[in-house]
Amino acid sequence: QVQLVESGGGLVQPGGSLRLSCAASGRLFGVYAMGWHRQAPGAQRELVATITSSGTTNYADSVKGRFTISRDNAKKMVYLQMDSLKPEDTAVYYCHTNPPWAPKGGYWGQGTQVTVSS
Numbered sequence: 001q002v003q004l005v006e007s008g009g010g011l012v013q014p015g016g017s018l019r020l021s022c023a024a025s026g027r028l029f030g031v032y033a034m035g036w037h038r039q040a041p042g043a044q045r046e047l048v049a050t051i052t053s054s055g056t057t058n059y060a061d062s063v064k065g066r067f068t069i070s071r072d073n074a075k076k077m078v079y080l081q082m083d084s085l086k087p088e089d090t091a092v093y094y095c096h097t098n099p100p101w102a103p104k105g106g107y108w109g110q111g112t113q114v115t116v117s118s
Contacts, residue, residue, distance in 0.1 A: 002026035002107040004095040009112030012085055016116070020080040022095030022109060030073035032099040036080045038091035038114075045094070049080060063089075085116045 008020040020036070035050040049069040050058045057069050068081040078095060092113050098106030 004109035006095050006109040006112040009114045011115045013118050016085050017083045022078040024076045029076045034078045035096045037094045040091040087116045090116050
C-alpha cells in the first residue's frame with residue numbers, strides 16, 4: 001500500500017515559480033518510478049514529468065526547460081519545481097506511482113491546485 005500527499009500549490013503570477021511536494025508512505029519507495037500529472041478544467045489528465053528510481057527524468061514537451069522533477073529517497077519525497085509559469089499551466093497537479101504490485105491504475109494523491117493568473 002502506498003499513500004501520496006501533495007502540497008505546495010497556490011496562486012502565482014505568470015512568470016512566477018512554485019515548488020510542489022509529494023510525500024509518500026509505504027515500503028520500498030526508492031525502487032519505483034514516480035510521476036506528476038495534471039488536469040485542467042474540461043481537459044484530460046496529462047503526464048507532466050517522471051523520474052525513475054535511479055533519477056532518470058522525462059518531461060512533457062510543454063514543460064521542458066521550465067519544470068524540474070526530483071526525488072529524495074531517504075525522505076520519501078518527490079518534488080516538482082515549476083519556473084516561468086504560464087496561464088496554461090493552471091491545473092490540479094497529481095502525484096502518481098504504479099509499481100508492479102499496485103492495483104490497476106496505480107496510486108494517486110488527492111491533488112493540489114495550481115493557478116497561474118495576473
